Amino acid sequence: MDCNSLPPEGVKPFPPTGYRQLDARTDFFYGVTGITPAMAMRVPGIGSTYLWTMVDANKQPIDGAKTYKVTLPKDIPQANFWSFTLYDNMSRSMLDTPQRFPRAGSQSFPSPAAEANADGTTAVYFGPTQPANVKRGNWIQTMPDKGWFVIFRLYGRLSRSSPRPGGQARSNPFCEVANTTPRSASRFEEALQAN
Amino acid sequence: MQQFTKLVIAAFVCAIPALPQMAVAQAPIPPSISTPDKVESRLGPLEFKDGAPNGATAAKVYDHVDYTHAYNAFVNTMQGVSVAAIHKGNRR
Numbered sequence: 580m581d582c583n584s585l586p587p588e589g590v591k592p593f594p595p596t597g598y599r600q601l602d603a604r605t606d607f608f609y610g611v612t613g614i615t616p617a618m619a620m621r622v623p624g625i626g627s628t629y630l631w632t633m634v635d636a637n638k639q640p641i642d643g644a645k646t647y648k649v650t651l652p653k654d655i656p657q658a659n660f661w662s663f664t665l666y667d668n669m670s671r672s673m674l675d676t677p678q679r680f681p682r683a684g685s686q687s688f689p690s691p692a693a694e695a696n697a698d699g700t701t702a703v704y705f706g707p708t709q710p711a712n713v714k715r716g717n718w719i720q721t722m723p724d725k726g727w728f729v730i731f732r733l734y735g736r737l738s739r740s741s742p743r744p745g746g747q748a749r750s751n752p753f754c755e756v757a758n759t760t761p762r763s764a765s766r767f768e769e770a771l772q773a774n
Numbered sequence: 775m776q777q778f779t780k781l782v783i784a785a786f787v788c789a790i791p792a793l794p795q796m797a798v799a800q801a802p803i804p805p806s807i808s809t810p811d812k813v814e815s816r817l818g819p820l821e822f823k824d825g826a827p828n829g830a831t832a833a834k835v836y837d838h839v840d841y842t843h844a845y846n847a848f849v850n851t852m853q854g855v856s857v858a859a860i861h862k863g864n865r866r
């Protein structure tokens with residue numbers, strides 16, 4: 580099949596799962612009010628894939644005061660873009676922080692694109708302060724008194740056999756990072772704060 | 775000219791909040807759509823931190839959901855079980 584076109588029969592949603600997912604609608608509607616067929620199909624290069632979590636790798640609720648790190652494998656399987664976006668548990672709207680745009684990803688607007696490491700992996704940090712030696716585009720600010728959840732998006736998801744974040748299938752890649760050294764404010768930021 | 779200068783200054787000041795680096799006052803979230811730290815319910819008190827349930831609250835609510843589904847399974851299948859029992863009885 581051409582990687583950039585729909586199959587002749589159109590969108591093929593996943594088969595129904597009957598009573599095993601009775602709570603899925605309730606759970607979904609907690610955070611989401613709309614859906615598109617592109618979310619429910621697997622057409623390489625066209626469909627979109629969403630992964631989300633409210634807990635970290637140790638199954639603990641994500642804490643706004645803590646710092647977490649996710650390392651994405653080399654060759655993130657997307658044809659259009661990938662991104663992390665943070666949402667406030669209280670409003671299910673995007674997390675409201677001084678950073679203004681609670682996202683990191685391949686796109687360079689409205690905040691800089693995340694940069695890959697020398698080995699091709701990409702590390703993204705989530706925490707109240709920008710850790711030392713971490714680029715602006717690889718850090719999403721959080722608030723110590725706000726709980727958040729995160730959605731990872733792959734638009735134009737490529738092969739299903741691509742490596743998953745965290746390595747093994749279905750593992751949660753959100754690892755808490757202890758004692759990060761905050762990055763010192765740049766002169767530009769200091770100037771802005773002084774004004 | 776002075777008018778024009780004022781306009782330019784006004785335009786510049788208006789543009790500043792668009793800078794991502796600026797700290798902007800955060801909009802309050804209406805309490806009616808948020809999750810309080812403690813909710814009194816028929817299951818007893820439910821406790822949350824920043825919108826996330828603690829372990830005991832999550833376990834309590836999952837038990838409740840399981841019980842609800844079990845109740846539904848019972849009341850929605852009792853009719854079929856009853857009719858099947860009639861058939862079985864008539865065969866004897």
